[in-house]
Amino acid sequence: MLRLDLIIRSLFRKYKIARSVFSDNEILVRKELEWYSGLISQHFEYFNELSTPHKQRFLRRVHSFKRGKEFHYVELEISPQIPVLVSTAAVQITVGLRKYKMSFFNDIYIMADAYTYGFSQHPWIGHVNRKGIFISWKHFLQRYSDNTDMNNVGLHEMAHALVYANFREDFMRNSILLSILKGIRQKQTS
Numbered sequence: 001m002l003r004l005d006l007i008i009r010s011l012f013r014k015y016k017i018a019r020s021v022f023s024d025n026e027i028l029v030r031k032e033l034e035w036y037s038g039l040i041s042q043h044f045e046y047f048n049e050l051s052t053p054h055k056q057r058f059l060r061r062v063h064s065f066k067r068g069k070e071f072h073y074v075e076l077e078i079s080p081q082i083p084v085l086v087s088t089a090a091v092q093i094t095v096g097l098r099k100y101k102m103s104f105f106n107d108i109y110i111m112a113d114a115y116t117y118g119f120s121q122h123p124w125i126g127h128v129n130r131k132g133i134f135i136s137w138k139h140f141l142q143r144y145s146d147n148t149d150m151n152n153v154g155l156h157e158m159a160h161a162l163v164y165a166n167f168r169e170d171f172m173r174n175s176i177l178l179s180i181l182k183g184i185r186q187k188q189t190s
Contacts, residue, residue, distance in 0.1 A: 029063070033059050033060075033063060036059055036062055036084055037055070039081060039084055039085070040059075040062070040085070043088075044085075044088055044092065047088070058091060061091040061094075061100055062084065064101065065087040065091055065100065066083050066084060068106075069083070069105070069106065069108050070106055070107050071083045071086070071108050072107060072108070072132075073110050074111045075111065075112040075113075076110055076111070082137065085154075086108060086110065089140075089154030089155055089157075089158050090158045090161070090162075092155065092158075093155050093162055094162060097162075097166075099165075099166050102133075102161050102162060102166075103165065105128075105132055105161055105165060107131065108133045109133070109134045109135070110140075111134060111135065111136045111137065112136070113136055113139075114136050115134075115136065124136075126140075126157040127157070127160075128157055128161045128164055133157055133158070135153060139153045140154045
């Protein structure tokens with residue numbers, strides 16, 4: 001069993017919060033992380049293969065990621081499992097990275113099933129744009145139930161979001177730099 005009490009202590013130590021003041025919150029967070037652990041272990045084979053310290057870190061990250069996002073449900077009933085499992089996909093794709101929260105994105109849209117987007121008449125099961133991360137819940141669950149098909153919409157869309165969030169600024173900076181260099185070259189050849 002995970003040593004969730006260690007997770008809670010580390011969260012409180014990290015933020016220098018007095019345990020006596022927040023003992024009720026500590027208990028709630030501990031219970032929440034225990035629930036996360038049970039839920040995640042049912043759906044994510046990857047999580048079950050982690051060592052206990054890595055599971056503890058993973059759960060802290062899921063908790064932090066989830067708290068930083070607003071989940072919107074489109075033609076789907078609200079379920080407390082959905083944000084945890086979607087956050088787990090985000091944390092899984094960012095294992096080993098410092099920047100894992102994808103802070104650029106505040107909103108995650110959970111669609112009941114495949115949907116159309118823009119002018120396309122083809123069904124979409126996920127996409128990412130500046131407005132948020134969009135995922136078909138039906139396909140999210142299907143892809144996690146079959147680990148052999150190498151087609152996982154949760155990991156796929158979170159990978160797009162990671163690139164968008166972490167490298168967009170670098171891309172924009174490099175694009176500006178390239179434009180400046182092109183302008184200098186054009187002046188030199190004129």
